Amino acid sequence: MEVTVQNNSAFHYFKLMLDFVIKNAEVGIFCLVSFAISALLIPIIIKVCEKHKLYDTTGGRKIHSGNIPRLGGLAFVLAYCTTALAYALIFHDWISSTIPFVLSGFIIFVFGFLDDIFNLRAILKLLVQVVAALIVVCSGFWFRNIGAIQLPMVVGMTVTVLWIIGIINAFNLIDGMDGLCGGISVLIFLTLAVIYSISQEKAAAMSLILASAVFGFLVYNKPKAKIFMGDGGSQFLGFMIATLPLYRTTENFEYNKLFIMITLCSIPVLDCIAAIWRRTREHRSIMSADRAHLHHKLLYLGLTVEQALFFVLLLQFCLGIICCLAMYLRSFNAVVLLFTAFTFISIIFGMIHFFYRTRMAEKHDTDHEEPAK
Numbered sequence: 001m002e003v004t005v006q007n008n009s010a011f012h013y014f015k016l017m018l019d020f021v022i023k024n025a026e027v028g029i030f031c032l033v034s035f036a037i038s039a040l041l042i043p044i045i046i047k048v049c050e051k052h053k054l055y056d057t058t059g060g061r062k063i064h065s066g067n068i069p070r071l072g073g074l075a076f077v078l079a080y081c082t083t084a085l086a087y088a089l090i091f092h093d094w095i096s097s098t099i100p101f102v103l104s105g106f107i108i109f110v111f112g113f114l115d116d117i118f119n120l121r122a123i124l125k126l127l128v129q130v131v132a133a134l135i136v137v138c139s140g141f142w143f144r145n146i147g148a149i150q151l152p153m154v155v156g157m158t159v160t161v162l163w164i165i166g167i168i169n170a171f172n173l174i175d176g177m178d179g180l181c182g183g184i185s186v187l188i189f190l191t192l193a194v195i196y197s198i199s200q201e202k203a204a205a206m207s208l209i210l211a212s213a214v215f216g217f218l219v220y221n222k223p224k225a226k227i228f229m230g231d232g233g234s235q236f237l238g239f240m241i242a243t244l245p246l247y248r249t250t251e252n253f254e255y256n257k258l259f260i261m262i263t264l265c266s267i268p269v270l271d272c273i274a275a276i277w278r279r280t281r282e283h284r285s286i287m288s289a290d291r292a293h294l295h296h297k298l299l300y301l302g303l304t305v306e307q308a309l310f311f312v313l314l315l316q317f318c319l320g321i322i323c324c325l326a327m328y329l330r331s332f333n334a335v336v337l338l339f340t341a342f343t344f345i346s347i348i349f350g351m352i353h354f355f356y357r358t359r360m361a362e363k364h365d366t367d368h369e370e371p372a373k
Helices: 010-023 025-052 073-090 094-120 122-137 153-174 180-196 203-219 228-247 249-264 266-281 292-299 304-328 330-367
Strands: none
Touching: 010 025, 010 122, 010 180, 010 203, 025 073, 025 203, 073 094, 073 203, 094 122, 094 203, 094 228, 122 153, 122 203, 122 228, 153 180, 153 228, 153 266, 180 203, 180 228, 180 249, 180 292, 180 304, 203 228, 228 249, 249 266, 249 304, 249 330, 266 292, 266 304, 266 330, 292 330, 304 330
């Protein structure tokens, strides 16, 4: 199916998605079912968490207070896995392409779920992430090229495993404010749905079904959140975002796939890189928690949770539009556009960090000022 871009506005991409759902009415039904399962499970999960006192911890990088249930990821994981498998069973040729993602994603969630309860060792979590990544890669899904450079199979598989592990942990780190990780994830899934609607309709359906499941959770996770997704939920979303783009599609997407995904995930990726650099510089474990992530800085600069969330999601929305536009450009032009977008987000990160450090210095000077005589 060929699509010619006549209007590069955001409305054009909404129209693409709407046209896809209208053309594939069954997808809309599965999305509604996915949303309903997720939204209906949340109140049950909240009651179970309250009964067994399964609350999210406070302190560290957390900004909330009080007892908030932390196992909300269970709702959208179950909603997606059951609905996606049901959809794949209808299209028998799609079941073999669905099982590796659902199986490995569920493994990631289960161990993240256990980590929420028992606080597993970091090395065990890393091992599980490697195993889950290998399930997908050994099923035939990996990056086969970076731009015009064709990757040898071993190199492509290695790059893909490292990509998956990196994105899992980036989304785990960005999950520190009401609606943030879920909101970014939904916008990324919707972007992938638009990209896939051009040539890979079943992959577009999977992206929309997952977006619907997470949206059902966000009904209860928006500020002020009644429940959190927990490490199981955030790691699952990171895994799905890292692996869904591995489906084969148009030549333009294949050429720019890694560039598009790095740009699309640039907010959590840059936040993760900054966290690793910050903790290494301070001679701390890279697994240690702190309050210097992007959302912490925005809050420290005086934004409310709602304002900080809107700001980050607006940036993510713009990145989605740019990545959709890159699908229609010649390969080199797309790379230039994506590099410009990534650079722009990097500059915004730098500016926020500068204002954050300036405010901290001013506060430090004020706190140490001698009382007037």
